[in-house]
Amino acid sequence: MNQIQKIFRIVDPSSLRVRLTIGIAAVSALGLGSLATWTSWKMQQFLINNYKTNIQQINQHLPYYVELYTEILPGENGLQKAINNLSTSHTYLWVKSPENQVLVQSDNLDKLPQKEISELINISEISMKPIVQQMGKSYFVMCGSTLTLGDQAVGTLFVVQDVTREQSMFLVIVQSLGIASIVTITIISVAIAFYIKRSLQPLRQLSQMTEVISIADLGQAQLYLDNAPSEVRELTQTYNMMLSRLFQSWEQERQFVSNVSHELRTPLTIVHGYLQSVLRRQNNLTEVQQEALATAASEAERTIRLLQDLLDLARADSGNLLFRLERCLLNDLVTEVVVMAKTYSDRQITIESTNQSITAKADYNRLKQVLLNLIDNAFKYSAPETSVTIKFYQQADQAIIEVCDQGYGIPLQHQSRIFERFYRIDEARTSSNGGCGLGLSIVKTLVEGMNGNVTVRSRLGEGSIFTIILSAYLPSSS
Structure with a gap:
């Protein structure tokens, strides 16, 4: 659980560091992604345009070669010779009649797989402008035009160039470029995160310095940061x-x-x-x-x-509230406090302790004032027929006093604030009891002035236990 909480603190989406990192990383990713996309598109355009230019040249020069060879060779032999002459290892030509019948085709077309030949030959219509088309695992740049000899239209000329190897290389380059972009974005994001963390360190130091300033330090508190922006x-x-x-x-x-x-x-x-x-x-x-x-x-x-x-x-x-810390016998002090409390109330007060003497380092009168305040508080917030119990005992080097009542109890959300000045849980009930919200604040101030600590445990309908922890006066203590 602690590890999960630590991770959430590190990646807190509301923190300035996370927001800056995400924002700059997103801008970097958008910039690099756009650059990679534009580069890939330009590379493909450059690659395809070269082949398109070759095909267009073949398409333009073929009629000239056909006329030249038909003067030497009769009929379709001249046309076949012209097509074979313009064909290369990856360039294929064929002519179809108006009835969609193949009149002649380049001899190297037979080197292609039968399936691809069938798909290419079955193309009935083709664009006059070169286009890229995928067939199976192969890529072709193709275009077509009407072949005329003299004033007579012979058929449709199909020019196709196999660019599978080049296209595969292009896809590998694009994939590598994508991986490189992702790695670069990741490295940039990590570098940005560390840089932002270091840049925000002065703010973190300022927060830590102000966090420890208390009321007592206000007069002397001066914040200063070296090498800060x-x-x-x-x-x-x-x-x-x-x-x-x-x-x-x-x-x-x-x-x-x-x-x-x-x-x-x-x-x-x-x-x-x-x-x-x-x-x-x-x-x-x-x-x-x-x-x-x-x-x-x-x-x-x-x-x-x-x-x-x-x-x-x-x-x-x-700092003018003086304390005289000395050896106090809690047995006598608690007995005296109970006697004093019974003079202004007929409530039952029970003392629970061991038979041994328990001593503490405390200011006798201040501790008596603390206990009277707690007993008075217990009287106010418990029914008249219930009793108040005072327990005191020694635990290791601590002397512990507990004031227990069977009153209304304190809601959990209020227990951390009841020692604040003028803080009252129930305004109507407190006013009717004569409380002003200072009693428990005085208790906390006096106990802490004696180097002790006071806490509360409470449940609604079951009562409250106020615990005072002081240093025990051990035989070896001076």
Whole structure:
């Protein structure tokens, strides 16, 4: 399968290399084919015209020789003598009467095969202009004219010349010319393909260079190609200007998000504190007022979390999100996280692990934030009566944590994008749950900041498993 895919990549009909190769090869084939056809036609015309000229001369000179020999020899003897005199080893003559009877024929006609003689003699009408005709495996140039002696028409003169040998040689030459043309076209196509591949190499290098550029590299990314064509150099300069504009735009957006998040978080925290203080003194409040204040406090808390997430992402993008990697005992950390989660939810949370202590290289507080986000995500997207399970174990030099739910599941086409910022599968369901599409993005950013990796496995109707892989803290680790 891999070999087939590789072949399809090489002969991709939409690629510029394949299109140029096919186009130039087609033009070359058309040019060489036209040249070969024209050459073959001219060669045949030249060959046949020579014989036609000879036949026409015989046709013109025969009456003179007939008159000359009939003065010496009586009757048909003079005619026979004239025909034999003009005949050669490959030229045959005969005269037919108006009743289509053979009056005389050249003596060398008997040297031909009987079948060909019969076919030639049975020709009743023939063109006044020389034509080429095939009989069996033989080729003949033939023409005819009315033979007159004095003012009297004797009959029809048939002049035929055997050109089988020459025609066979011509066909061999044409065949050789065709094979040579095909070989030449093939060689030209291969040479063109290699030349085009080499000519497009700068574009391939440019594509490979831009492919590895990430957001973190935008500020320092500069594309440069040695010995590239002027068009490619212009394209490279355009890419560099585009990267510079993208970096400036990204920096402005990041700075804006960071400033807004920082400026809004403090006043919202104060507002949330006042709301909580008022709710604690709810004796003087009506039920409607209590409900309104509780809703405002909840929304304020949600907005503060959103701003904190945005601030963390902005710090991560700028490289200012610091991590303190140290030895973390996962047994204690998971227990603490479960206790915290149960303070704001009565959902059942199960811990599954071995009896041994499992340690990982991680930032304790950041990893706690990651697990709380994943547990909160599991609560939002699973039924209230289902439980959430946290598993952690060690595998070789890796410490692995799994957060499992029995929720709705994630469609396969969305699983590769759920860690993107603000990406939400079901807009209506996410909004009702209070999600903003940043939780899993924060999880991915924090886990990768601890040199780890996070993945998801999910089936619709069966739930999801989020797996965090960190480096285990082995006894030999410093």
